[in-house]
Amino acid sequence: xxxxxxxxxxxxxxxxxxxxxxxxxxxxxxxxxxxxxxxxxxxxxxxxxxxxxxxxxxxxxxxxxxxxxxxxxxxxxxxxxxxxxxxxxxxxxxxxxxxxxxxxxxxxxxxxxxxxxxxxxxxxxxxxxxxxxxxxxxxxxxxxxxxxxxxxxxxxxxxxxxxxxxxxxxxxxxxxxxxxxxxxxxxxxxxxxxxxxxxxxxxxxxxxxxxxxxxxxxxxxxxxxxxxxxxxxxxxxxxxxxxxxxxxxxxxxxxxxxxxxxxxxxxxxxxxxxxxxxxxxxxxxxxxxxxxxxxxxxxxxxxxxxxxxxxxxxxxxxxxxxxxxxxxxxxxxxxxxxxxxxxxxxxxxxxxxxxxxxxxxxxxxxxxxxxxxxxxxxxxxxxxxxxxxxxxxxxxxxxx
Numbered sequence: 001x002x003x004x005x006x007x008x009x010x011x012x013x014x015x016x017x018x019x020x021x022x023x024x025x026x027x028x029x030x031x032x033x034x035x036x037x038x039x040x041x042x043x044x045x046x047x048x049x050x051x052x053x054x055x056x057x058x059x060x061x062x063x064x065x066x067x068x069x070x071x072x073x074x075x076x077x078x079x080x081x082x083x084x085x086x087x088x089x090x091x092x093x094x095x096x097x098x099x100x101x102x103x104x105x106x107x108x109x110x111x112x113x114x115x116x117x118x119x120x121x122x123x124x125x126x127x128x129x130x131x132x133x134x135x136x137x138x139x140x141x142x143x144x145x146x147x148x149x150x151x152x153x154x155x156x157x158x159x160x161x162x163x164x165x166x167x168x169x170x171x172x173x174x175x176x177x178x179x180x181x182x183x184x185x186x187x188x189x190x191x192x193x194x195x196x197x198x199x200x201x202x203x204x205x206x207x208x209x210x211x212x213x214x215x216x217x218x219x220x221x222x223x224x225x226x227x228x229x230x231x232x233x234x235x236x237x238x239x240x241x242x243x244x245x246x247x248x249x250x251x252x253x254x255x256x257x258x259x260x261x262x263x264x265x266x267x268x269x270x271x272x273x274x275x276x277x278x279x280x281x282x283x284x285x286x287x288x289x290x291x292x293x294x295x296x297x298x299x300x301x302x303x304x305x306x307x308x309x310x311x312x313x314x315x316x317x318x319x320x321x322x323x324x325x326x327x328x329x330x331x332x333x334x335x336x337x338x339x340x341x342x343x344x345x346x347x348x349x350x351x352x353x354x355x356x357x358x359x360x361x362x363x364x365x366x367x368x369x370x371x372x373x374x375x376x377x378x379x380x381x382x383x384x385x386x387x388x389x390x391x392x393x394x395x396x397x398x399x400x
Contacts, residue, residue, distance in 0.1 A: 012144050016195040017136040023190035024129075025152050027087065030183025032161015034094065034118075036245075036260045037169055037176035041101065042111055043245040044256050049375075051108050053367025056242035057360040058112035062120040064357035070123040071213065071349020075342065079128035080196040084188050086125035091184035093117050098177035123352065127345045134336050134344060135197050143278045146332045150274040150325050158267030158321070162260035170257040213346025222338050225396035226331055227351055229294060231358055232389045236382035237324075238362035239369075240301055247375040251308045262317045269321025277326040286330045287398035291390055293330070294397075297323035298387030305379025 042055045074082055097114045100106040137145035168175040217223050248259045273293070280289045300319035303312060339347045366378050 012137055012141050012148055014136065017133075017145065017148075019190065019194045020129075020132055020136055021148060021152055023083075023187045023194065024149065025156050026183050026190060027187035028153050028156030029161045029164070030094075030180035030187075032157035032159070032263075033165045033168065033176045033183075034161075034180040035157065036162045036165040036263055037173060037180075038111065038115065039242070039245045040165070040169060040256060040259055041106070041173050041176075042108070043249060045106075046108065049243070049246060049367040049370045052246055053242055053363055054108060055111050055115055056238065056363035056366070059115040059119055060238055060356065060359035060363055062116060062123055063352050063359060066120045067123040067127075067349045067352040067357070068214070069349075070120075071127045071345040071347070071352075074124060074127040074131065074345035074349070077128075078196050079131040079345075080191060080194055082128035083125050083132070083191045086121040086128075087184045087188035087191065089121045090118055090125075091181045091188065093121075094177050094184065095181035098174045098181060101177060102172070102174035123349065126352065127348045130336070130348045131197060131341075131344045132194060134341065136195065139337070142333050142336050143281070143329070146329045146336075147274050147278055149332075150329050151271060154267050154270035154274060154321070154325060158263055158270055162263040162267070166257050166260040169260075213343055214350045216339075216343060217347050217350045220338055221396070222334060222399075223347075223351070225393055226334060229389055229393050229397060230331065230351075230356075233294065233297065233327075233386055234356045235358045235362035236301065236386050238359035239366035240304070240379050240382050242363040242366040243370055243375055243378050246370075247305075247379075251375050252310055252313055253308075254310075262313065265314050265317035266321040266324075269318035269323075270325035271321070273322040273325030273327075274329055276322075277329040280326070281330055285398070286334065290327060290330050290334075291394045291397050293323045293326040294390040294393075295387060297327065298383045298385070298390060300383070301386060302380050302383025305376035305383070308376075 038059070039052060039055065042052050046052070093114060097106065097110070100110050100114075133145055133149065134142070164179065165176050168179065217227060244262070245259055248254045248262060249256060254261075277289065277293075296319060300316045300323060303319070304316035306312075335347070335351060336344075362382075369381070370378050
């Protein structure tokens with residue numbers, strides 16, 4: 001890619017990366033509010049596992065339907081512009097959702113439609129942000145850059161956002177979505193100050209670029225084993241996330257405004273996982289540490305659903321955070337190191353499609369499984385599958 005940032009210092013301490021981090025921080029706080037408030041509002045207003053499952057499917061379906069063409073388009077467009085436009089679009093849609101909730105018109109159909117549009121815009125912003133991250137951080141500081149991103153994501157999306165959601169949901173659920181809309185407006189302004197990257201113009205058509213990115217991802221052994229592990233884990237994570245609010249209310253007996261407390265516990269663990277993962281990888285090797293984090297995640301899923309004791313639920317949530325953040329830092333770094341810069345958008349989106357595109361399956365199966373058995377069964381089954389995946393893929397993941 002041609003760069004407009006030739007005179008901008010690279011690295012996590014550079015002005016460009018600091019500006020990008022500020023934009024992430026603001027938007028992720030808003031995301032943290034919505035990620036808690038949307039399923040919580042659905043669960044509280046419907047008390048239906050099927051309704052909660054439907055909204056969760058709508059929230060993840062764009063990773064299957066939209067992400068791949070989004071990545072190819074990102075490789076043709078200026079990534080900063082893509083992120084800014086996506087933020088403005090999400091600000092408008094989330095503002096309309098706040099109005100619908102306030103006026104009592106937020107039906108399940110409205111919630112599903114809003115969730116689909118918001119995630120569709122996110123597929124563009126995510127791929128473009130990956131391009132900016134790699135270019136601004138430089139190849140020598142990717143672990144540190146991903147660690148910073150996961151830390152900011154954890155503080156904003158899993159800590160500050162859920163805490164704000166707990167207060168605002170108790171006061172007025174619509175305020176949660178209004179705050180999310182405002183966060184996108186502020187983030188759009190901040191991103192406009194980030195140094196941009198000019199795309200390389202490719203002679204191939206859009207379809208050819210899509211196929212090229214998918215082929216590269218699947219034919220690179222280190223990426224292929226990674227995406228298989230992430231795909232299976234994403235299905236299981238979507239299932240357990242879809243039922244979290246309902247499980248917390250009906251099984252753990254938590255009051256609705258207290259439910260975000262569990263997300264805060266996950267955030268505390270994630271901060272630890274993001275901080276420890278680079279040091280652990282340097283000592284024992286990234287591949288081995290990734291396998292360990294994957295096994296820990298499966299154990300935490302199962303522990304959460306085995307008993308309704310709040311103490312064990314809190315411990316399991318902390319372990320969720322440690323394992324998921326550690327895995328995210330190291331898996332993102334591996335993918336970025338193995339991907340050529342001009343293909344970053346396409347490969348990232350192809351990765352998201354293969355890794356997260358099956359998430360609607362997990363979210364869609366969670367409701368019927370819980371309805372037929374119990375909410376706890378969803379967590380035990382998901383944990384068992386993730387644990388088995390860690391065992392079967394241990395060797396290729398360790399090799400990298």
